[in-house]
Amino acid sequence: MRFVFQRLAFSIAVLFVATIIIFFGISAIGDPLGEIRSQPGISQEALQRLIDKKHLDDPLILQYGYWLRDLVFNQFGTDLLYDRPIWPELSRALGTTLQVVLAAEVLAIIVAIVIGTLAARYQYSLFDYGTTLASFIGYAIPVFWLALILQILTVNFYEATGIRIFYISGLSSDNAGTGFAWLVDRIQHLVLPVLVLSIASIASHSRYVRASMLEVINSDYVRTARAKGVDERTVLIRHSLRNATLPLVTVIGVSIGHLFNGTILIETIFSMPGMGLYFFNALNTRDTYSLMAWLVVTSAVMLLMNLITDLLYGVLDPRINK
Amino acid sequence: MVHENSGQPLLSVEGLITEFRSAEGIVRAVDEVSYQIWPGETLAVVGESGSGKSVTAMSVLGLIPRPPGRIAGGRILFEGRDLLTVTPGEMRAIRGKAISMIFQDPMTSLNPVLTVGFQIAEAMLAHGDMGRTEAAERAVELLRTVGVPNAPERYHQFPHQFSGGMRQRALIAMAIANRPRLVIADEPTTALDVTIQAQVFEALRLAQAETQAAMVLITHDMGLVAELADRVVVMYGGRVVETADVRTLFHAPRHPYTKGLLASLPRMHERSERLNPIPGAPPSLVNRPSGCAFHPRCAHSAGRLPCRTDVPVMREIEAAHWSACHYAEELRQSQERVEA
Amino acid sequence: MTDHGIAAATGDREGLDVKVRSQFRLALGRFVRHRVAMASLVILAAIVIVAFSAEYITPYSFDGMNLRAARLAPTLEGGHLFGTDKLGRDYFTRVLYGARTSIFVALVVALLSTVIGTLIGATAGYFGGWIDDLFMRFTDLVLILPGLALLMILIAFIGEGSPLQIAIILSSLMWTLIARVVRAQVLSMRTREFVEAATLSGASPWRVIWRHMLPNMMGPIIVNATLTVSSAILIESALSFIGFGVKPPTPALGQLISDGRGAMQTQWWLVTFPGLVIIAICLTINFIGDGLRDALDARQAQRN
Numbered sequence: 001m002r003f004v005f006q007r008l009a010f011s012i013a014v015l016f017v018a019t020i021i022i023f024f025g026i027s028a029i030g031d032p033l034g035e036i037r038s039q040p041g042i043s044q045e046a047l048q049r050l051i052d053k054k055h056l057d058d059p060l061i062l063q064y065g066y067w068l069r070d071l072v073f074n075q076f077g078t079d080l081l082y083d084r085p086i087w088p089e090l091s092r093a094l095g096t097t098l099q100v101v102l103a104a105e106v107l108a109i110i111v112a113i114v115i116g117t118l119a120a121r122y123q124y125s126l127f128d129y130g131t132t133l134a135s136f137i138g139y140a141i142p143v144f145w146l147a148l149i150l151q152i153l154t155v156n157f158y159e160a161t162g163i164r165i166f167y168i169s170g171l172s173s174d175n176a177g178t179g180f181a182w183l184v185d186r187i188q189h190l191v192l193p194v195l196v197l198s199i200a201s202i203a204s205h206s207r208y209v210r211a212s213m214l215e216v217i218n219s220d221y222v223r224t225a226r227a228k229g230v231d232e233r234t235v236l237i238r239h240s241l242r243n244a245t246l247p248l249v250t251v252i253g254v255s256i257g258h259l260f261n262g263t264i265l266i267e268t269i270f271s272m273p274g275m276g277l278y279f280f281n282a283l284n285t286r287d288t289y290s291l292m293a294w295l296v297v298t299s300a301v302m303l304l305m306n307l308i309t310d311l312l313y314g315v316l317d318p319r320i321n322k
Numbered sequence: 323m324v325h326e327n328s329g330q331p332l333l334s335v336e337g338l339i340t341e342f343r344s345a346e347g348i349v350r351a352v353d354e355v356s357y358q359i360w361p362g363e364t365l366a367v368v369g370e371s372g373s374g375k376s377v378t379a380m381s382v383l384g385l386i387p388r389p390p391g392r393i394a395g396g397r398i399l400f401e402g403r404d405l406l407t408v409t410p411g412e413m414r415a416i417r418g419k420a421i422s423m424i425f426q427d428p429m430t431s432l433n434p435v436l437t438v439g440f441q442i443a444e445a446m447l448a449h450g451d452m453g454r455t456e457a458a459e460r461a462v463e464l465l466r467t468v469g470v471p472n473a474p475e476r477y478h479q480f481p482h483q484f485s486g487g488m489r490q491r492a493l494i495a496m497a498i499a500n501r502p503r504l505v506i507a508d509e510p511t512t513a514l515d516v517t518i519q520a521q522v523f524e525a526l527r528l529a530q531a532e533t534q535a536a537m538v539l540i541t542h543d544m545g546l547v548a549e550l551a552d553r554v555v556v557m558y559g560g561r562v563v564e565t566a567d568v569r570t571l572f573h574a575p576r577h578p579y580t581k582g583l584l585a586s587l588p589r590m591h592e593r594s595e596r597l598n599p600i601p602g603a604p605p606s607l608v609n610r611p612s613g614c615a616f617h618p619r620c621a622h623s624a625g626r627l628p629c630r631t632d633v634p635v636m637r638e639i640e641a642a643h644w645s646a647c648h649y650a651e652e653l654r655q656s657q658e659r660v661e662a
Numbered sequence: 663m664t665d666h667g668i669a670a671a672t673g674d675r676e677g678l679d680v681k682v683r684s685q686f687r688l689a690l691g692r693f694v695r696h697r698v699a700m701a702s703l704v705i706l707a708a709i710v711i712v713a714f715s716a717e718y719i720t721p722y723s724f725d726g727m728n729l730r731a732a733r734l735a736p737t738l739e740g741g742h743l744f745g746t747d748k749l750g751r752d753y754f755t756r757v758l759y760g761a762r763t764s765i766f767v768a769l770v771v772a773l774l775s776t777v778i779g780t781l782i783g784a785t786a787g788y789f790g791g792w793i794d795d796l797f798m799r800f801t802d803l804v805l806i807l808p809g810l811a812l813l814m815i816l817i818a819f820i821g822e823g824s825p826l827q828i829a830i831i832l833s834s835l836m837w838t839l840i841a842r843v844v845r846a847q848v849l850s851m852r853t854r855e856f857v858e859a860a861t862l863s864g865a866s867p868w869r870v871i872w873r874h875m876l877p878n879m880m881g882p883i884i885v886n887a888t889l890t891v892s893s894a895i896l897i898e899s900a901l902s903f904i905g906f907g908v909k910p911p912t913p914a915l916g917q918l919i920s921d922g923r924g925a926m927q928t929q930w931w932l933v934t935f936p937g938l939v940i941i942a943i944c945l946t947i948n949f950i951g952d953g954l955r956d957a958l959d960a961r962q963a964q965r966n
């Protein structure tokens with residue numbers, strides 16, 4: 001338990017440092033009012049009100065203080081341009097993106113374990129070489145391009161058969177209904193984005209599982225298990241799988257980071273109102289406060305993911321002293 | 323323990339040939355090896371690394387990985403059945419139950435994420451002989467038998483919490499869990515410190531006393547051989563070169579390699595300034611020397627032609643004493659001369 | 663190994679060079695025998711040559727409009743291998759010029775990242791202390807913030823869209839991979855005898871790093887530099903796709919895909935071909951990187 005609190009405290013400390021870097025970094029490269037000033041028809045008083053509200057006349061350190069206070073106690077305060085509260089929209093966007101990202105990661109892990117295990121078991125077979133080739137291709141495909149191609153194919157399919165098997169935009173249809181029908185509709189919307197996002201992760205995770213599994217298959221303790229007369233299926237599940245997939249836990253954090261990068265690209269393509277689209281809009285309007293809030297939330301999510309995976313690893317591997 | 327070896331041998335390896343495919347070609351790790359072991363006796367199999375002693379044992383239990391390796395010939399008769407012709411299911415029923423094996427490196431032979439106790443119990447659970455609770459109780463008992471203190475507590479611990487010697491003892495417990503009739507111990511003390519070796523040696527002795535099993539002791543530690551073995555098989559270059567009971571082997575070896583092996587042992591009561599290793603290096607199993615595999619290093623051969631061209635066959639030099647050397651008789655004569 | 667140590671200690675340049683050269687020949691041999699990597703090298707070379715000599719290969723110019731030939735599908739004869747876009751511009755030519763920009767940016771990124779990464783990584787690994795701590799904290803933070811977002815922010819606020827500037831901005835974040843690799847190498851080499859010998863014979867830290875450690879690290883550095891090229895191509899095309907990369911009129915593959923997106927249902931070639939070119943470049947680079955890794959790692963193992 002003490003270990004948990006230690007890691008939690010450390011993560012919060014890192015988050016705190018991140019807020020400093022985010023605030024001073026953004027302030028250094030962008031004049032918050034730059035975009036607004038360049039808009040025609042902005043009155044001096046409107047400008048002044050903005051300056052007062054955000055304390056933009058005060059020294060940077062004080063500004064940081066106000067911003068931090070808003071962040072912690074005021075739900076991130078309001079955005080720069082329209083003075084709307086940041087948190088409601090940001091949290092909605094977060095929810096949307098998390099659905100896609102987590103689903104993609106879970107899918108990637110499951111598929112990678114299956115592919116990696118089979119490739120290791122049947123090393124040097126056609127399947128093994130085939131999946132290796134597929135992994136290489138998976139690393140080389142641009143995520144946004146794949147999204148577009150799948151959209152084209154899905155629409156072609158619809159035009160040819162009249163069946164809507166997947167949706168190419170949005171999170172849900174307007175007439176989605178309730179309960180099970182709503183769930184099916186949601187899944188139909190999520191399939192393409194999740195699939196596209198997960199390709200690169202599947203490629204990388206399956207290589208990892210394969211390498212790990214090969215080591216385990218040839219290990220001394222698997223030999224011991226066989227020598228005891230344990231049947232192949234039990235050797236695979238009880239002895240091989242657990243040891244081979246354990247290292248995978250350590251790369252989940254980094255993998256989710258890559259997925260976040262991917263969502264920035266594909267949310268615009270799939271018109272999903274998530275973190276990617278939020279970031280895009282904030283950047284296009286140069287709304288520095290929205291941007292900073294976005295960065296802080298993203299960092300917090302990443303830190304949380306790292307914390308969870310660290311703890312998970314500690315639980316699963318008896319060699320780690322808690 | 324000295325036994326009267328009569329009746330059917332428990333295990334009879336006959337003309338076993340095991341090969342591996344490698345980048346350099348086909349490696350014949352076991353080249354027509356034959357030996358027998360009778361119930362209850364301890365047979366030591368000695369030789370350098372690469373002599374084929376481990377591969378022979380792994381072949382007995384069907385543990386040779388099939389893509390690179392394959393058993394190319396011979397028979398392995400266990401209680402009359404040829405293990406090379408049984409089905410995989412039948413083989414699995416034999417492993418860990420009628421025949422069990424202890425491996426060399428205790429540090430990596432246990433699964434790090436499962437408790438030691440469970441892994442011992444698994445030996446029993448795998449054969450469906452008893453339920454979980456019963457297997458767990460017996461596992462604790464077994465840990466006691468091999469001398470692990472605090473057995474009930476130790477049951478729930480993980481391998482990393484055991485020292486090397488304790489792990490090896492746990493592996494011995496695992497091997498005798500189902501009262502096997504034959505235990506194969508592959509260099510059980512090699513990976514351990516000398517002080518720990520004594521503990522493991524003791525555990526082996528206790529294990530054997532408890533189960534009355536026959537034991538194949540694969541080792542290059544002649545001290546262990548002298549203490550535990552009834553008979554000895556000497557292997558070199560994938561072949562058996564000499565077989566004898568232990569006293570005869572130590573006092574009257576009839577193969578130049580065995581002589582060299584014994585001569586290279588450091589002795590406590592003699593004053594000598596240097597060790598006498600056998601000159602040269604073990605033979606490459608891909609490009610074997612022609613004729614006798616040992617001839618390039620054999621002082622006794624003195625370069626004679628048959629040694630270089632003809633592979634010597636095992637001949638019974640004296641009662642129950644076999645040697646594969648063209649000039650084994652000369653060794654006997656020179657030995658007798660020394661003793662005279 | 664001892665020869666190398668003595669040669670290094672006495673600063674015998676000749677000895678060092680001879681060793682490096684023969685190892686190089688061995689590695690080269692190994693690489694050549696790696697069929698997939700060699701095939702990829704040939705294909706990649708072909709792509710690069712074609713892209714950079716577009717002026718001589720196609721009769722069309724990059725932005726030559728011909729409204730009568732607008733929206734044509736790809737044909738084998740008729741001179742429009744990749745079809746035309748809505749303004750009648752030959753798409754094959756546009757893709758070639760776009761590939762040229764992307765490859766240029768990627769090469770510059772790889773070069774800069776390698777240089778910066780090697781310098782910083784070697785410094786952090788060799789001197790340790792607060793420099794190393796700072797470096798590690800920095801890379802940790804880079805890991806928790808999404809890289810694409812940071813790049814987009816940088817480009818939005820201080821970017822003008824020239825390929826060179828885009829390349830510099832990309833390098834400012836992408837050097838961390840090579841830096842980590844170099845740091846790890848330096849750390850492991852710091853305690854080896856030939857380094858101790860060199861230090862004891864009075865060589866300054868920089869000389870030690872440059873003359874003695876660096877040649878031993880070339881393998882991992884080259885492999886990672888290669889992988890950086892393919893990462894850079896993907897990131898650059900992603901950025902130009904969403905409008906935060908190379909700005910028109912300079913052509914870029916991502917830009918082409920973005921432009922063609924509106925008509926992609928009917929004029930599928932607008933989106934498909936630039937993407938296929940990206941895949942071809944990245945795939946060949948990755949295979950080459952894999953071949954290099956095999957060729958050079960064995961060399962490292964031999965050295966030890």
